[in-house]
Amino acid sequence: xxxxxxxxxxxxxxxxxxxxxxxxxxxxxxxxxxxxxxxxxxxxxxxxxxxxxxxxxxxxxxxxxxxxxxxxxxxxxxxxxxxxxxxxxxxxxxxxxxxxxxxxxxxxxxxxxxxxxxxxxxxxxxxxxxxxxxxxxxxxxxxxxxxxxx
Numbered sequence: 175x176x177x178x179x180x181x182x183x184x185x186x187x188x189x190x191x192x193x194x195x196x197x198x199x200x201x202x203x204x205x206x207x208x209x210x211x212x213x214x215x216x217x218x219x220x221x222x223x224x225x226x227x228x229x230x231x232x233x234x235x236x237x238x239x240x241x242x243x244x245x246x247x248x249x250x251x252x253x254x255x256x257x258x259x260x261x262x263x264x265x266x267x268x269x270x271x272x273x274x275x276x277x278x279x280x281x282x283x284x285x286x287x288x289x290x291x292x293x294x295x296x297x298x299x300x301x302x303x304x305x306x307x308x309x310x311x312x313x314x315x316x317x318x319x320x321x322x323x324x
């Protein structure tokens with residue numbers, strides 16, 4: 175009876191709700207969604223689709239190596255590399271370094287600059303099937319990458 179009186183007074187309501195939430199479904203939620211061991215090709219940036227290049231040397235893409243905590247890839251004109259830290263869905267990329275070759279196509283150069291900025295502004299990510307979504311500190315989408323390796 176005393177238990178019911180305390181529950182009615184709200185003293186146990188929050189702990190019981192938290193216990194109920196913890197007992198239902200938390201085992202099926204994974205906060206550790208791996209991004210390693212795939213090549214991620216840029217599909218869109220700033221909500222604008224990216225048309226893939228016919229030349230594989232101009233593919234805008236990254237790969238994450240979990241063993242070395244290194245990221246590498248291409249911005250479309252230059253090779254990029256750097257470090258990353260991942261904990262659950264939190265992701266910090268950089269600092270990044272790149273080669274300094276000139277882009278013959280100015281639009282590819284602008285895309286590369288935007289891509290590097292998006293990578294370095296990444297604070298977290300989400301996975302939706304074969305899509306890696308890079309998010310900024312406010313949870314806004316920076317870029318979407320395709321990991322289907324078509």
